[in-house]
Amino acid sequence: MSTANTSAPVFRYAAITFDCLDPAELARFYGEVLGLPIAYASDDFILLGREGSAGLGFNRLADYRRPTWPDPSQEKQAHMELGVDDLESAQAHLLTLGAxxxxxxxxxxxxxxxxxxxxxxxxITTLV
Known part of the structure; x- marks a missing residue:
């Protein structure tokens, strides 16, 4: 194994992308929730974020099947945790946005x- 001036490549967290039927609808929802602008948009993909920061993407998947949580028949693939100051007011606001x-x-x-x-x-949690 050589020790000649080699270093591991540098990686940066860039984005998480969620599959969905309607990228515009999901981008609108999370854009309002997190206050993020659209950084890139096409018919099948939208990326929310700001220059130099990690983003959140939404990819159209023609045969997308909604998770059925807590029913395991169509498992969730991932989920986000969002920190809030007050559970009740945050929940009420999210419901008005379409959650x-x-x-x-x-x-x-x-x-x-x-x-x-x-x-x-x-x-949503007050623990972070």
């Missing part, structure tokens, strides 16, 4: 699970 509140809430005093307009579960 849905599932009936299952594992620990509603610590965090709330909501569903974005494409059905992806995400959590």
């Amino acid at each position: 849905a509140l599932p009936t299952v809430q594992p620990q509603p005093d610590r965090w709330r699970v909501l569903l974005d307009p494409a059905g992806h579960p995400f959590c």
